[in-house]
Amino acid sequence: MQPLLANKTILLGVSGSIAVYKTVDWARALMRDGAVVRTIMTEAATRFMAPLTFAALTGQPVNTDMFQQADAHQIPHISLARQADCILLAPATATTLARLAHGLADNLLSAVVMAATAPVIICPAMNTKMLQHPATQANLTTLRRFGYLIIEPESGRMACGEEGPGRLPEWDQVRETVLATLRPQDLAGRTVLVSAGPTREHLDPARFLSNRSTGKMGYALARTARRRGARVILVSGPTHLAPPPMVETMRVETAAEMELAILAHGKEADALVMAAAVADHRPASPTKAKLKKQAMPPTLPLAATSDILRTMGEQKKKSGRPAVLVGFAAESSNLTTEGQRKLRDKNLDLIAVNDIGHPDRGFAADTNQVLLLDRFGTSRQLPLLGKEETADHVWDTIIALFPDRDQGLRARSKKANKK
Numbered sequence: 436m437q438p439l440l441a442n443k444t445i446l447l448g449v450s451g452s453i454a455v456y457k458t459v460d461w462a463r464a465l466m467r468d469g470a471v472v473r474t475i476m477t478e479a480a481t482r483f484m485a486p487l488t489f490a491a492l493t494g495q496p497v498n499t500d501m502f503q504q505a506d507a508h509q510i511p512h513i514s515l516a517r518q519a520d521c522i523l524l525a526p527a528t529a530t531t532l533a534r535l536a537h538g539l540a541d542n543l544l545s546a547v548v549m550a551a552t553a554p555v556i557i558c559p560a561m562n563t564k565m566l567q568h569p570a571t572q573a574n575l576t577t578l579r580r581f582g583y584l585i586i587e588p589e590s591g592r593m594a595c596g597e598e599g600p601g602r603l604p605e606w607d608q609v610r611e612t613v614l615a616t617l618r619p620q621d622l623a624g625r626t627v628l629v630s631a632g633p634t635r636e637h638l639d640p641a642r643f644l645s646n647r648s649t650g651k652m653g654y655a656l657a658r659t660a661r662r663r664g665a666r667v668i669l670v671s672g673p674t675h676l677a678p679p680p681m682v683e684t685m686r687v688e689t690a691a692e693m694e695l696a697i698l699a700h701g702k703e704a705d706a707l708v709m710a711a712a713v714a715d716h717r718p719a720s721p722t723k724a725k726l727k728k729q730a731m732p733p734t735l736p737l738a739a740t741s742d743i744l745r746t747m748g749e750q751k752k753k754s755g756r757p758a759v760l761v762g763f764a765a766e767s768s769n770l771t772t773e774g775q776r777k778l779r780d781k782n783l784d785l786i787a788v789n790d791i792g793h794p795d796r797g798f799a800a801d802t803n804q805v806l807l808l809d810r811f812g813t814s815r816q817l818p819l820l821g822k823e824e825t826a827d828h829v830w831d832t833i834i835a836l837f838p839d840r841d842q843g844l845r846a847r848s849k850k851a852n853k854k
C-alpha cells in the first residue's frame with residue numbers, strides 16, 4: 436500500500452507560539468504518511484523549541500535564516516518555495532499572520548510563503564483576545580481572500596489560563612485538509628450520503644441483536660469523499676470510530692432510526708452509498724423492562740425491518756434522487772449472481788459485493804476486496820486493498836455514473852475559472 440503522502444514535500448512553517456510543541460508530533464505524523472518534511476522556523480519559534488528537535492525528528496535540515504546560504508547556487512527562500520507540494524503554517528502567530536497579510540517578506544518563512552505556488556494551510560494559535568482583535572480578524576479575512584486555507588482554532592482552556600478559541604485544531608482535521616489540498620477535487624459541488632456501521636435491534640433495555648460491522652468501510656467512504664471535495668453526510672450506527680473531520684455525522688441506533696435519517700437526506704444527495712450493515716430483523720416485541728432470565732422465551736419471534744435500499748430505489752424511480760444509488764452486500768457464496776440479483780431487485784446503480792469468508796475482508800478488517808457490478812452489466816473485481824483505497828475506487832466508479840457528469844464538470848470548471 437503506497438503511503439498517502441509518498442513523494443510529497445510538506446513545508447512546515449513554525450512561528451513563535453507556546454503551541455510549537457504540538458507540531459513536533461505533526462511533523463512525525465506527516466512522515467508516517469510518507470511525506471518529506473522541511474521545517475522553517477521564525478526566530479521567535481526557536482526560543483520555544485530548538486531547531487535541532489525538528490531536524491533530528493524529520494531527518495532534514497531546519498531553515499531559520501534568509502541570509503544563510505548553504506549552497507552559493509541556491510537562494511534559500513526560492514529553492515524552499517519550489518520544493519513545496521503544500522505549506523502548513525502551524526502554529527501561526529498573530530505577528531506571522533500580519534506579516535503575510537501585508538506582504539512583509541522580512542523573514543524566511545513569509546518570504547517562502549510569498550514565493551511559493553503550493554497550497555497554503557494556516558493554523559492560527561494564540562490567546563483568545565489576540566485572535567478576536569480586529570487587526571487579527573482583518574488579517575485572517577485578507578489571507579482567506581489570497582486563497583490560503585485557514586483552519587479555525589478550537590476553543591478550550593489556553594496555556595495562559597483563559598478559556599475560548601485560539602487553540603490548535605486536532606491533527607486529524609489538519610491531516611485531512613493537507614490530504615485534500617493534494618487531491619483533485621472531483622467531488623466538489625456534490626452532496627453524498629453514506630451509511631456505516633451496524634444497527635442494534637433491542638429485545639429489552641439491556642439486550643439487542645446486532646452484527647459484526649465496525650463501520651470502517653463506511654467511514655473510509657466518508658473520509659475519502661470529503662477529501663475529494665464533497666459535502667458528506669454520514670449516518671452511522673453504533674461504532675467506536677471517531678467522526679471523520681468536516682463530515683456531518685449523525686448517530687443512530689436502530690434500522691428504523693437509520694431509515695428516518697436516510698429518508699430525511701436522500702433527496703439532497705447526488706449519491707447515496709449504503710455501506711451500513713442494517714439488521715434485516717428485529718425482536719418482534721421488545722419490552723420496556725429488562726426480561727428476567729426465567730422469563731426469556733426459548734425461541735425469539737422476529738419481525739422484518741424495512742429494506743432501506745429498496746425504499747430508496749423506489750424513491751429514485753419516482754424522483755430521480757439520489758442520482759446514483761449504491762449498495763454493499765456481504766456474501767459468502769455466489770457473489771456475482773447474488774450481487775446482480777440485488778442490483779436489479781433494488782434498482783441500484785452500483786453494488787459492491789464482498790466475500791466475508793476471509794479474515795482480511797469485510798467486517799472489522801482494515802482491508803477489503805470487493806466486486807463492483809454496475810447497472811450496465813460492467814463487472815470489476817478490485818484487488819485486496821486498504822479500505823480507503825477501496826473507497827476511492829468506489830468513488831471513481833460513482834463519478835463515472837453521475838448522469839450529469841459532463842454538465843457538472845463544465846459547471847464546476849466555470850466556477851473555478853471565475854475565482
Ligand SMILES: Cc1cc2nc3c(=O)[nH]c(=O)nc-3n(C[C@H](O)[C@H](O)[C@H](O)COP(=O)(O)O)c2cc1C
Nearest residue numbers: 450451452453477479480528529530531560561562
Ligand atoms: C510564552 C509566550 C507564549 C506566546 N504564545 C503566543 C501564541 O500562542 N500566539 C501568538 O500569536 N503569539 C504568542 N507569543 C508572542 C509571539 O512569540 C511574538 O508575538 C513574536 O513576535 C512572534 O513572532 P513570529 O511570528 O515571527 O514567530 C508568545 C510569547 C510568549 C513569551
